[in-house]
Amino acid sequence: MSNQFIIKSYYLVSVAMIAAAFLIFCFCYEKKKPQAREIVTLAVMSAIAIASRAAFAMVPFFKPMMGIIMITGMAFGSGAGFLTGAVTGFVSNFIFGQGPWTPWQMFAYGVGGALAGFLAKKGIMSEEKKVSTAFIGYVIIQAIVGPLLDTSSVFTMGGNIQPGYVLAIYGSGLIPNAIHGFATFLTLILACKPLMEKLNRMKLKYGMMSEDFDEI
Numbered sequence: 001m002s003n004q005f006i007i008k009s010y011y012l013v014s015v016a017m018i019a020a021a022f023l024i025f026c027f028c029y030e031k032k033k034p035q036a037r038e039i040v041t042l043a044v045m046s047a048i049a050i051a052s053r054a055a056f057a058m059v060p061f062f063k064p065m066m067g068i069i070m071i072t073g074m075a076f077g078s079g080a081g082f083l084t085g086a087v088t089g090f091v092s093n094f095i096f097g098q099g100p101w102t103p104w105q106m107f108a109y110g111v112g113g114a115l116a117g118f119l120a121k122k123g124i125m126s127e128e129k130k131v132s133t134a135f136i137g138y139v140i141i142q143a144i145v146g147p148l149l150d151t152s153s154v155f156t157m158g159g160n161i162q163p164g165y166v167l168a169i170y171g172s173g174l175i176p177n178a179i180h181g182f183a184t185f186l187t188l189i190l191a192c193k194p195l196m197e198k199l200n201r202m203k204l205k206y207g208m209m210s211e212d213f214d215e216i
Helices: 003-031 036-055 065-076 078-096 102-121 130-156 163-172 174-206
Strands: none
Touching (some): 036 065, 036 174, 065 078, 065 102, 065 174, 078 102, 130 174, 163 174
16 A cells, blocks of 8 residues: 555545534524524625735735634634634635635634633633734644645645654744734734624624524
């Protein structure tokens, strides 16, 4: 059995696991029967996140979009955060290029949004705790979202899956992940409070997403 075949098998299994996670979230969201205004709001937040990624395309690894995705999760819950992250990853790659990395990006960004929603529900992340919330956002990127994206490189760059190769991939991702995390930190510092105030007013006025599905 060739090493290339083994790499492709690992990749297919990984994509299958990611697809299963998407199906679970989508099923739960559909079961919730979202209103049209809720879907439109998430689409708008995704568009803002995509625009923020495109605006800084010339700055390597500087992606404010995860800050926007996390704010969406904080305002509307883990499910909304996951779906916003997944949609942002998919649609933004029509600008930056689709490829075998796309499902990994969708999953990683979705996980970041879902975690922000979960931590906000527990009172750990909030617009009132601006600095600590921004720092937690940085940690999520550096410790979870970034390594998930690096794992995609392990399977898609075509090298031998040996300890040295894997360590080299994760090691090379430390600085890009730190820059990505710093962009998220700045976005949460600058945009979290004003955006959360507007989104909370919308929730109160229209009764949007009053029944979250973090229990999934």
